[in-house]
Amino acid sequence: MALSGRSMRENTRHVPETIERLLDSTLDSVDRAEELASGAAGRAGFDDDDLMRIGMAVREAMVNAVAHGNRYNANKKVRFSLSHSPERFTIVIGDEGEGFDFDSLPDPLAPENLLRTSGRGIFLIRSFMDDVQIRRLDSGGTEVTLVKNVESK
Amino acid sequence: MSVKLSTRQVGNVSVIDVAGRITLGEGSSALRETLRDMVAKNQTKILLNLADVTYIDSSGIGELVSGYTTVTNTGGSLKLLNLNKRVKDLLQITKLYTVFEVHEDEAAAIRSYA
Numbered sequence: 001m002a003l004s005g006r007s008m009r010e011n012t013r014h015v016p017e018t019i020e021r022l023l024d025s026t027l028d029s030v031d032r033a034e035e036l037a038s039g040a041a042g043r044a045g046f047d048d049d050d051l052m053r054i055g056m057a058v059r060e061a062m063v064n065a066v067a068h069g070n071r072y073n074a075n076k077k078v079r080f081s082l083s084h085s086p087e088r089f090t091i092v093i094g095d096e097g098e099g100f101d102f103d104s105l106p107d108p109l110a111p112e113n114l115l116r117t118s119g120r121g122i123f124l125i126r127s128f129m130d131d132v133q134i135r136r137l138d139s140g141g142t143e144v145t146l147v148k149n150v151e152s153k
Numbered sequence: 154m155s156v157k158l159s160t161r162q163v164g165n166v167s168v169i170d171v172a173g174r175i176t177l178g179e180g181s182s183a184l185r186e187t188l189r190d191m192v193a194k195n196q197t198k199i200l201l202n203l204a205d206v207t208y209i210d211s212s213g214i215g216e217l218v219s220g221y222t223t224v225t226n227t228g229g230s231l232k233l234l235n236l237n238k239r240v241k242d243l244l245q246i247t248k249l250y251t252v253f254e255v256h257e258d259e260a261a262a263i264r265s266y267a
Contacts, residue, residue: 060211
């Protein structure tokens with residue numbers, strides 16, 4: 001074998017990868033996006049714990065886009081794009097919904113909110129990724145950018 | 154890939170063995186319906202065995218909280234058994250680990266309802 005397991009891993013980690021998909025507003029798309037992200041993160045050399053974190057952050061962002069943004073509307077799409085550079089692994093998820101004020105979300109860790117049955121998605125996304133940007137698109141809709149630093153592994 | 158729920162009775166405690174993924178859609182609604190059926194039958198000493206749960210998302214966490222509140226409000230008790238590391242980590246970062254009574258040994262968990 002020309003390359004040891006470790007050097008192959010190092011090698012594959014630096015192969016840039018880009019994935020672009022236009023997804024329907026369905027729960028199947030949530031699964032699909034999670035699989036795409038976990039697969040690419042695995043090829044990028046992230047360990048199992050980071051694969052879970054990235055997959056889960058993508059899942060939560062996709063649920064927000066499909067359910068809360070596009071409200072399962074068959075005429076609305078979710079734009080999923082993933083790119084991987086030597087420094088960072090980035091996923092961008094954009095919906096065509098009405099958008100909402102992410103800054104006004106209640107703190108899910110506040111004692112009075114602990115027993116709420118929802119409202120933890122964005123918190124989990126922020127917990128699992130190194131950088132999260134959420135912005136309202138000029139065209140309407142919301143775009144979430146999720147970044148995992150390769151160096152932080 | 155989805156969730157599998159099986160229920161068994163140990164003394165006066167209803168044990169639900171959960172396997173697979175508790176996520177938005179089929180997984181979380183199956184858990185909700187099972188808990189709702191138990192409460193309707195007055196089975197309110199419930200132990201959720203999460204040993205074979207591979208994944209919980211925020212919707213699944215919401216179902217655990219909802220189940221906890223429903224069962225507690227009827228005077229019953231919903232406790233958790235056999236959390237794997239990922240589920241435990243998730244409950245810790247969401248500060249729910251201290252809300253739920255969590256057990257690692259089934260016999261001890263069953264005795265705790267006495």
